[in-house]
Amino acid sequence: MEIADLTPAERRVWEAFPLGEGVDMRERADDDPAAGGSWGPERTVRAEVLRALLVDGPSRGGEIAGLKLAGARVTGQLDLRYGSVQHPIRLRSCHFTRGPMLYGAELRALVLSDSVLPDLTAGALRVDGVLRMSGCRIAGPVRLAGAQIAGAIFLDGARLGVSPDAPDVSAACHAPDGAFPDALQEPALELNHVVVGNDIAAAGLVCHGQVRLNGATVTGEANLDDALLHHPGHTALHAETLSVGTDLRAMRLRAHGRVNLSGARIPRHLNLAYARLSNPGGQALRASSCVIGELWLREAAPIEGAVNLRGSQIDLLHIAPETWPDRVRIDGLSYRRLTPDLPAEQRLTLLAREESGYLPYAYEELTAAYRTAGDDAAARTVQLAKLRRHRRTLPRYARAWGHLQDLTVGYGFRPMRAAGWLLTLLLTGTLAFALNHPRPLKADEAPDFNPVFYTVDLLLPITDFGQQSAFAPQGWSQWLSYILIVTGWILATTIAAGVTRSLSRQ
Incomplete structure (x- = not known):
């Protein structure tokens, strides 16, 4: 150009x-x-x-x-x-x-x-x-x-x-x-x-x-x-x-x-x-x-x-x-x-x-983040929420057992809740049997009746203070003893399941 x-x-x-x-x-x-x-x-x-x-x-x-x-x-x-x-x-x-x-x-x-x-x-x-x-x-x-x-x-x-x-x-x-x-x-x-x-x-x-x-x-x-x-x-x-x-x-x-x-x-x-x-x-x-x-x-x-x-x-x-x-x-x-x-x-x-829907991995990630931050209480809260969310995916009979574990011990994340249940039942049984002593099965061989240890014998299947085998309640107190025995077994089972789950996480 x-x-x-x-x-x-x-x-x-x-x-x-x-x-x-x-x-x-x-x-x-x-x-x-x-x-x-x-x-x-x-x-x-x-x-x-x-x-x-x-x-x-x-x-x-x-x-x-x-x-x-x-x-x-x-x-x-x-x-x-x-x-x-x-x-x-x-x-x-x-x-x-x-x-x-x-x-x-x-x-x-x-x-x-x-x-x-x-x-x-x-x-x-x-x-x-x-x-x-x-x-x-x-x-x-x-x-x-x-x-x-x-x-x-x-x-x-x-x-x-x-x-x-x-x-x-x-x-x-x-x-x-x-x-x-x-x-x-x-x-x-x-x-x-x-x-x-x-x-x-x-x-x-x-x-x-x-x-x-x-x-x-x-x-x-x-x-x-x-x-x-x-x-x-x-x-x-x-x-x-x-x-x-x-x-x-x-x-x-x-x-x-x-x-x-x-x-x-x-x-x-x-x-x-x-x-x-x-x-x-x-x-x-x-x-x-x-x-x-x-x-x-x-x-x-x-x-x-x-x-x-x-x-x-x-x-x-x-x-x-x-x-x-x-x-x-x-x-x-x-x-x-x-x-x-x-x-x-x-x-x-x-x-x-x-x-x-329900993602177990997401709960595990949130748990790990709280543990990284040193907040173990929050981590346990997340794990408890995970089990509750998982419960909704189970059949009806399994959900009932889950509700029971949640109510009693919080799936093992709330162990003090089991202690509270046991203390409440122990006080109830002690008061009831103190007011209405069960009759001895063998009067000449029976030990002195102790309402506290009698209730403990009924509640805890692994203990034996000789009270349960020596006395037989009658009437309404007999029904109370059945309730304490059944409740004790349920609490023991759920506590064992919770402890096992906790140990497996460790």
């Missing part, structure tokens, strides 16, 4: 390129690129001119060339497919009439901050430095599947899948289903299988449509703090088998639609503190088969929709009971610690919400 073919605005860019100097066409620092469609020729640059500069632009000895342009209207399509560009590209606050085509390109660095684009196609893109799209407004899909970014990806404050001239972001993101049909046909942000050498910084991202991160590998952290993901009735964040080097931050995240992290590897924190997850009628959070260091839902709003944590391994789980929804899937979930510290009774309500 000859310089004679250029407009005055394009000539400014052409002459600045070999010097690596910037060209700022903005009239004011707060110019809104959403209004770029009305900008005149003094702010218009053809995409073919930018392509010619990047592929075979002029150079000057001793200078580092680079494209640095701000506040321009870029007409046509910037097509760099499969090209190798050795110069950094910085196109800030620009208005693109067509989305750039960067599929398979190799770039040094790409900056599109605060620009307005109809879409962006950059699958299999390779960037030696950073990819910066902070504050961008992109109505159509952003395709970055399979991209390899040596530095970081910046999407902080970007608005995707929303009309760039939408007057109110919140209103746009709460529009009814179908209001943005084009944004729903494919992911609004496609980052599946990307490899990022540093971080994904997307704090404050607003996305109407799906964010897809399936199979992505992020060496540092992924940051979605204060993000708003709106895809109701569908999957808002699709991040199966995502792997991050440190944390996945999503504090104050608002997700309208499912958050799917199945199979993710997050060695430190999955931080959903203060988040609002909503997908009524479906799953709000799916984090099954994950390996997570710490899962934080501290002070998060009550989750609207089901939660699936099946088969995940989590070191620390921080979630208040009131945050859990009515439906959960936690079979195979393993964790070592629970915070905040709460009584077992408050934690047990979660196990009753399991969609699969």
Whole structure:
């Protein structure tokens, strides 16, 4: 391309390129690129001119060339497919009439901050430095599947899948289903299988449509703090088998639609503190088969929709009971610690919400967590709740025996209850037989009658103080002796069963 073919605005860019100097066409620092469609020729640059500069632009000895342009209207399509560009590209606050085509390109660095684009196609893109799209407004899909970014990806404050001239972001993101049909046909942000050498910084991202991160590998952290993901009735964040080097931050995240992290590897924190997850009628959070260091839902709003944590391994789980929804899937979930510290009774309500019904493993995990915390009393409470829950799965005759063990000794977890029963029966028998002495079977051979030890002989089948065999009660006291004998056998049997169960747990 000859310089004679250029407009005055394009000539400014052409002459600045070999010097690596910037060209700022903005009239004011707060110019809104959403209004770029009305900008005149003094702010218009053809995409073919930018392509010619990047592929075979002029150079000057001793200078580092680079494209640095701000506040321009870029007409046509910037097509760099499969090209190798050795110069950094910085196109800030620009208005693109067509989305750039960067599929398979190799770039040094790409900056599109605060620009307005109809879409962006950059699958299999390779960037030696950073990819910066902070504050961008992109109505159509952003395709970055399979991209390899040596530095970081910046999407902080970007608005995707929303009309760039939408007057109110919140209103746009709460529009009814179908209001943005084009944004729903494919992911609004496609980052599946990307490899990022540093971080994904997307704090404050607003996305109407799906964010897809399936199979992505992020060496540092992924940051979605204060993000708003709106895809109701569908999957808002699709991040199966995502792997991050440190944390996945999503504090104050608002997700309208499912958050799917199945199979993710997050060695430190999955931080959903203060988040609002909503997908009524479906799953709000799916984090099954994950390996997570710490899962934080501290002070998060009550989750609207089901939660699936099946088969995940989590070191620390921080979630208040009131945050859990009515439906959960936690079979195979393993964790070592629970915070905040709460009584077992408050934690047990979660196990009753399991969609699969009674899960012995879930009770064992909760027991182990309390034992790790050194709270043996809470651990016993959980084990007792497990046996009571199991009792409901048994036949009627077995449930009756379970009720008896629960009433008498709390399945062995409440041994003092048996002592209370024995003491009550001992006092009852002692008082009754003291008022109405049984007659001796052999008056000349019988020992002196002792109502206390006579009652003990009746209650405890393993003792013999010689009282029961020497005296025979009559009338109502005879019926009382039968009751004491039967009750003593029942108590002895249930105590033995409880002790055996306790020893087997030890």
